[in-house]
Amino acid sequence: MDARIVLLPGDGIGPEVLWAAQQVLEAVGRRFRHQWDLAVYPIGGAALDEAGEPLPPETLNAALRADAVLLGAVGGPKWDALPPERRPERGLLALRKAMGTFANLRPLRVWQPLLHLSPLRPDRLRGTDFIVVRELTGGIYFGARQEPNERGEAWDTMHYTRAEIERVARIAGDLARQREGFVASVDKANVLATSRLWRRTVTELFKREYPEVRLEHRLVDAMAMDIIRRPNKWDVILTANMFGDILTDEAAALTGTLGTLPSASLGDARNRHGYPRGLYEPIHGSAPDIAGLDIANPSAAMLSVALLLRHSLGLEVEAQAVEQAVVAAWASRCLTPDLACEPGNACTTSAFTERVLHYLERPRRY
Ligand code: NAD
Ligand code: IPM
Numbered sequence: 001m002d003a004r005i006v007l008l009p010g011d012g013i014g015p016e017v018l019w020a021a022q023q024v025l026e027a028v029g030r031r032f033r034h035q036w037d038l039a040v041y042p043i044g045g046a047a048l049d050e051a052g053e054p055l056p057p058e059t060l061n062a063a064l065r066a067d068a069v070l071l072g073a074v075g076g077p078k079w080d081a082l083p084p085e086r087r088p089e090r091g092l093l094a095l096r097k098a099m100g101t102f103a104n105l106r107p108l109r110v111w112q113p114l115l116h117l118s119p120l121r122p123d124r125l126r127g128t129d130f131i132v133v134r135e136l137t138g139g140i141y142f143g144a145r146q147e148p149n150e151r152g153e154a155w156d157t158m159h160y161t162r163a164e165i166e167r168v169a170r171i172a173g174d175l176a177r178q179r180e181g182f183v184a185s186v187d188k189a190n191v192l193a194t195s196r197l198w199r200r201t202v203t204e205l206f207k208r209e210y211p212e213v214r215l216e217h218r219l220v221d222a223m224a225m226d227i228i229r230r231p232n233k234w235d236v237i238l239t240a241n242m243f244g245d246i247l248t249d250e251a252a253a254l255t256g257t258l259g260t261l262p263s264a265s266l267g268d269a270r271n272r273h274g275y276p277r278g279l280y281e282p283i284h285g286s287a288p289d290i291a292g293l294d295i296a297n298p299s300a301a302m303l304s305v306a307l308l309l310r311h312s313l314g315l316e317v318e319a320q321a322v323e324q325a326v327v328a329a330w331a332s333r334c335l336t337p338d339l340a341c342e343p344g345n346a347c348t349t350s351a352f353t354e355r356v357l358h359y360l361e362r363p364r365r366y
């Protein structure tokens with residue numbers, strides 16, 4: 001297969017983890033004889049410095065022409081004082097909107113070697129394997145807003161339409177059919193009007209189109225607790241943009257670190273191969289506190305490569321090869337400092353990457 005993949009390193013640890021991910025992608029190309037056409041473009045703060053805007057037209061056009069896009073992270077203290085429309089994060093939000101990636105899939109598995117690295121007891125964690133489907137191009141992130149004004153006011157509005165809720169709920173329903181057949185839809189219907197529309201729409205849709213899928217509704221505050229209390233109970237968790245953002249950083253902590261969770265953002269657009277043209281990124285940010293030190297955990301970026309291979313290129317065997325190589329590297333006790341119990345024994349980003357490449361080139365059944 002030949003594929004056109006756009007790489008957007010971004011800021012902070014973004015370039016470090018993306019370089020690690022690129023090496024994994026290239027190793028997959030060599031082992032399975034695929035031809036990748038890789039092109040790097042600036043986004044976020046790097047693009048502000050280079051081109052004066054967080055999402056330059058060249059970057060956007062390349063992303064729209066690609067078969068898939070792989071992104072590191074954006075943002076950092078250097079650009080925090082800029083007006084809101086010029087912040088690095090605005091570039092990422094504009095990219096998600098322009099690519100039409102309304103469904104953000106954030107799968108979480110507590111792989112065997114991570115069981116003992118989690119802040120939670122292994123017996124509570126065993127069997128944890130769920131996927132959060134986060135609505136990504138609507139809700140409070142994209143509603144009308146008033147920036148703080150001279151009267152000391154500001155507001156953000158949360159807006160949803162039935163059509164926006166239905167299309168993302170269908171993604172959750174389809175995933176549940178391939179998994180355990182259970183969807184937990186998370187909202188704040190006891191307070192918010194948008195959540196009442198969300199709950200009604202999801203209930204009606206599942207009754208009509210997914211009668212065999214078990215649907216439960218959960219309030220977001222209780223869900224924040226239940227993700228920790230009973231992590232292995234969940235299968236597919238469907239939720240709105242902001243709730244999904246918060247719940248997935250919390251969920252990542254089940255694995256011991258933010259540095260392991262990948263994501264796939266999908267919409268209706270198809271690439272030249274007939275698969276969704278996705279945007280793939282770790283769920284973590286640019287981690288300015290550790291940028292440039294060669295200690296960032298590149299696992300989330302590498303596992304995002306696996307999602308890219310699976311969802312945008314239909315390469316399931318290759319996707320599993322990447323996942324197995326990352327898990328084998330963890331099992332070999334090569335751990336970056338965010339996971340290592342004794343920091344003195346931790347691996348650098350580069351050493352971890354070498355270890356993953358080793359297992360990718362010499363596969364070992366794990
Ligand atoms: P963050 O995710 O960057 O970092 C939170 C904590 O987790 C930090 O202590 C950091 O060192 C650690 N961490 C994160 N990723 C790690 C990794 N791969 N390996 C090891 N440790 C890791 O969140 P933050 O500090 O709240 O935000 C920093 C900047 O990143 C902000 O500008 C924010 O807007 C931006 N951000 C961007 C994205 C994105 O590009 N998708 C996501 C979240 C935050
Ligand atoms: C994420 C990030 C982004 C979000 C920010 C950087 C805009 O936190 O991808 O989780 O809130 O969606």
Ligand code: MN
Pocket residue numbers: 245246249283
């Ligand atoms: Mn986030």
